[in-house]
Amino acid sequence: MITVHDKIFIPFISRAEIQQRVHELGEMINADYDGKKPLVLGILNGSFIFAADLFRELTIEAEISFIKLASYKGTSTTGHVVTAIGLEEDLHGRHIIIVEDIIDTGKTLSSFLPEIHHRQPASVKIATFLTKPDALQYDVMADYTAFQIENKFVVGYGLDYDGIGRNLPDLYILKD
Numbered sequence: 001m002i003t004v005h006d007k008i009f010i011p012f013i014s015r016a017e018i019q020q021r022v023h024e025l026g027e028m029i030n031a032d033y034d035g036k037k038p039l040v041l042g043i044l045n046g047s048f049i050f051a052a053d054l055f056r057e058l059t060i061e062a063e064i065s066f067i068k069l070a071s072y073k074g075t076s077t078t079g080h081v082v083t084a085i086g087l088e089e090d091l092h093g094r095h096i097i098i099v100e101d102i103i104d105t106g107k108t109l110s111s112f113l114p115e116i117h118h119r120q121p122a123s124v125k126i127a128t129f130l131t132k133p134d135a136l137q138y139d140v141m142a143d144y145t146a147f148q149i150e151n152k153f154v155v156g157y158g159l160d161y162d163g164i165g166r167n168l169p170d171l172y173i174l175k176d
């Protein structure tokens with residue numbers, strides 16, 4: 001058991017299991033993107049460790065870049081808007097693989113994907129370390145998912161609880 005701030009977490013997915021699964025996702029991407037020189041787009045901060053590990057599993061030619069998402073309230077017609085900060089690459093005609101730490105409700109990705117499509121990439125796929133199928137409220141589907149988990153809060157492997165826990169090599173889940 002570990003304590004992060006005021007909460008207790010228990011071991012959930014080990015670093016060995018994570019490594020094995022990330023290797024498997026890497027092999028799928030290698031097969032799917034051979035000769036396509038994909039641009040991997042990691043979403044900061046949460047995905048930085050997963051993106052780095054996944055990227056090192058790629059044996060094909062590939063590029064990587066990172067962006068931050070900023071969320072703001074748009075007009076009544078545009079609603080909730082999520083915009084990318086630091087997106088300098090020309091996405092036109094590129095094969096994009098978005099890398100996320102976790103898809104929870106799907107709100108973040110569903111608000112951000114239009115901005116990616118607007119730049120006319122050749123294709124867009126999503127790789128996520130985690131999904132919580134029971135929490136999903138928006139129409140987003142990951143193409144590569146390392147683990148589907150129950151609807152509980154997790155920390156480690158890049159994911160934080162109020163800033164702490166990203167450096168834990170294993171994944172931990174909130175204790176009941």
Ligand code: 5GP
Binds near residue numbers: 103105109155
């Ligand atoms: P969504 O927009 O899909 O609801 O939320 C995605 C974001 O919520 C993630 O990128 C992450 O920052 C945060 N999040 C959702 N569930 C968890 C969780 O179990 N643990 C942590 N650390 N962050 C989470």
Ligand code: MG
Binds near residue numbers: 047
């Ligand atoms: Mg995130």
